[in-house]
Amino acid sequence: MTAWAHSLIRISNYEVETLQKRLAEISSRKASAEMRLAVLDAEVEIERERARADAQAGMMLQAYLAGWKARKGAAEADLDTLDAEEEGARDALTGAFGELKKFEHVAELTRLNAIVAANKRETAAFDEMGLRRRAG
Template sequence: MTKWAQSLIRISNYEVETLQKRLADITTRRATAEMRIAVLDAERELETENARACPSSGRLLEAYLGGWKLRRDTAQSDLREVESEELGARDALMSAFEELKKFEHVAEATRLSQLAALARRESAAMDEQAIRRAARAG
């Protein structure tokens, strides 16, 4: 394999690895955002149950639910942002894989072409030797 092909493949591998790490980070952030929403929902359920058990805290529930809705809306917005970022990272990773495969294909085609050229030269040299031997013998 030629040096330029090795360099392109090494650079492409680095880009793929970098994008895989980025995607892993985004996936972790997405799971965190989803967990945050689940925790908020569980807290809401708990507060609603507490309000049912204690009628005097029922008035406070309305204020709590207002704040809860704002926090949940923020968490939902964060989740949508991370999902969008994840989609972009997946697309970039797919493109990087495609580029890597193209470089690998070109490198392999170049290697095979070089082998074929070498085989042709060797065959031509053997033919030339056979012609010389035949000329000497006859």
């Protein structure tokens, strides 16, 4: 493999690895955001049950629900942002894989062409030796 092909493949591999790490980090943050939403949903159910059992808690339920809706809205907005970020990271990773495969393909073609050229030179040299023997 030529030096330039090796360098391009190394750079492309680095980019792919970097994007894979970024995607993993986004997926982790997304899982945390989904967990936060699940916890909020569980908390509101607990508060509703408490309000049914306790009149004083029932009076405060509306204030709790207003705060809960704001927190849930923020968590859903975070999740929407993470979804978009994840989609962008997946697209970038797909593109980087495509570029890596192109470089690997070009490097392989270059290697095969070098072998073919070397074989042609060898054949030509043998042909020349054969002609000299016949002439000599």
